[in-house]
Amino acid sequence: MWKEEDNKLTRTFEFSNFVDAFGFMSKVALLAEKMDHHPNWSNVYNQVTIALSTHDQGNIVTDKDRKLAAAIDQLLD
Numbered sequence: 321m322w323k324e325e326d327n328k329l330t331r332t333f334e335f336s337n338f339v340d341a342f343g344f345m346s347k348v349a350l351l352a353e354k355m356d357h358h359p360n361w362s363n364v365y366n367q368v369t370i371a372l373s374t375h376d377q378g379n380i381v382t383d384k385d386r387k388l389a390a391a392i393d394q395l396l397d
Contacts, residue, residue, distance in 0.1 A: 329372040
């Protein structure tokens with residue numbers, strides 16, 4: 321589940337291995353580019369942590385972030 325705190329939407333995703341985590345990141349990258357909204361994220365082995373905020377609105381959570389978060393969730397369905 322996404323958590324909203326410190327003016328960010330955050331979520332950590334866990335996969336079975338690094339390749340699956342990296343594949344997920346590739347899908348998110350394509351989606352983010354299409355939406356012209358790019359996440360702050362990190363990857364350590366099988367975990368991907370994503371933090372979303374809208375930089376040009378003062379680094380706060382906006383509808384743009386909520387839409388990207390929902391689209392990322394759909395990648396897992």
